[in-house]
Amino acid sequence: MQLKETFEKVKNASRELALISDERRSDILLATADAIITNSGALLEANARDLARMDRSNPLYDRLLLNEKRLEAIAADMRHVAALPSPLGKTLIDKTLDNGLHLRRVTVPFGVIGMIYEARPNVSFDVFSLCFKSGNACVLKGGRDADESNKAIVRLIHDILRREQVNPSVVELLPATHEATGEMLNAVGYIDLCIPRGGKRLIEFVRDTARVPVIETGAGVVNAFFDVDGDLSIGRLIINNAKTRRVSVCNALDCLIIHQNRLNDLGELCAPLIISNVVVYADEQAYDALHGKYPDELLRHATDESFGTEFMDYAMAIRTVPTVEAAIRHISTYGSGHSECIITENAATAAQFEAQVDAACVYVNAPTSFTDGAQFGLGAEIGISTQKLGPRGPMALDEITTYKWLIEGHGQVRP
Numbered sequence: 001m002q003l004k005e006t007f008e009k010v011k012n013a014s015r016e017l018a019l020i021s022d023e024r025r026s027d028i029l030l031a032t033a034d035a036i037i038t039n040s041g042a043l044l045e046a047n048a049r050d051l052a053r054m055d056r057s058n059p060l061y062d063r064l065l066l067n068e069k070r071l072e073a074i075a076a077d078m079r080h081v082a083a084l085p086s087p088l089g090k091t092l093i094d095k096t097l098d099n100g101l102h103l104r105r106v107t108v109p110f111g112v113i114g115m116i117y118e119a120r121p122n123v124s125f126d127v128f129s130l131c132f133k134s135g136n137a138c139v140l141k142g143g144r145d146a147d148e149s150n151k152a153i154v155r156l157i158h159d160i161l162r163r164e165q166v167n168p169s170v171v172e173l174l175p176a177t178h179e180a181t182g183e184m185l186n187a188v189g190y191i192d193l194c195i196p197r198g199g200k201r202l203i204e205f206v207r208d209t210a211r212v213p214v215i216e217t218g219a220g221v222v223n224a225f226f227d228v229d230g231d232l233s234i235g236r237l238i239i240n241n242a243k244t245r246r247v248s249v250c251n252a253l254d255c256l257i258i259h260q261n262r263l264n265d266l267g268e269l270c271a272p273l274i275i276s277n278v279v280v281y282a283d284e285q286a287y288d289a290l291h292g293k294y295p296d297e298l299l300r301h302a303t304d305e306s307f308g309t310e311f312m313d314y315a316m317a318i319r320t321v322p323t324v325e326a327a328i329r330h331i332s333t334y335g336s337g338h339s340e341c342i343i344t345e346n347a348a349t350a351a352q353f354e355a356q357v358d359a360a361c362v363y364v365n366a367p368t369s370f371t372d373g374a375q376f377g378l379g380a381e382i383g384i385s386t387q388k389l390g391p392r393g394p395m396a397l398d399e400i401t402t403y404k405w406l407i408e409g410h411g412q413v414r415p
Helices: 004-017 022-038 040-052 060-064 068-083 122-133 144-163 178-185 200-209 232-244 260-274 284-290 324-334 347-356
Strands: 091-096 102-109 112-117 137-141 171-173 193-197 222-226 253-259 279-282 299-301 315-321 339-343 361-364 383-385 393-395 401-408
Touching (some): 004 112, 004 171, 022 040, 022 068, 022 122, 022 144, 040 060, 040 068, 060 144, 068 122, 112 122, 112 178, 122 137, 122 144, 137 178, 144 171, 178 200, 193 200, 222 232, 232 253, 232 339, 253 260, 253 324, 260 315, 284 299, 324 347, 339 347, 347 361
Parallel strands (some): 112 137, 112 193, 222 339, 253 315, 279 299, 279 315
Antiparallel strands (some): 091 102, 102 401, 383 393
């Protein structure tokens, strides 16, 4: 492995992290958050170089973009992470056996976490803050689109770590090449856990290629069901927010499912989307209901490919169903297990939806845009896990720790 030396440095640095107190780790995160603001000019200059290489019409452009407001939000999230209780050293089980052996199961870091992600430089800061607070070292593998931004971010973090006399190799950035991705995925003995964060193709490649353990953060194909008992004013707000707040993120709405008995309200339900020029791909019933009520240039006939698509753009599909059961079947067929929503005033229908929809996050009368570690009060997130084995939903401090058993005896031997 050409990067073996880098992996060895990170592995050694991860052991040194165990000797740093939680209070000191938090102080270093606070110093880093301050540095984000004081060095915003250099960070934005690097980001501008990345942005200059990308077409503004690319859905990833918004993910790549940094500005003063976003840097302030990143710094605020890092301060929040610093203020959270340590996830380490928690006693999960404490018992004494009949033979006198004292057993404890306590939380510990994974060790080294490898992160593979695309055009999202904010992830570099989020991953570092969560890993550092939880006692994990991290190896970052960003994409070419964000390489200048990521290099500037890691330089800033390394400067703070050196100033604080902490081994800077607790975080390292790999070259933005496919070869580096392959080496990370095969770094057995160095990378304890790999987390991919990006589109479907990236996640499938990592899952199919890796020889190190992987937690999937799946693509977000997100649906919202407007039930026969849905409140129209609430529905308008939720659908517009879920679709247009940030179209490039994984919690953005991709398909509105509407009960057939509420088609007369579809025009009003979708009216706020017109302001953002959202293109709608409607099935036949929905198309007929919207014709004349939604701009012709934004209204299209849906195809089979319209459903199950993560648009990452100002576009949305609409499917008409006769029952809540049909809505749930649609979600089961086309959803990705990320975030799903129902808009209804019927408590029994809401309970059925919550019980039968298989997703990491299920919402009742609230938009899927809340699926976010910071919004959940977790400080930040390393990704949204859509798998069932291990963590599920926003992964923050607790989700990137494991545990070990501590057994204390006094000469007992096994018969």
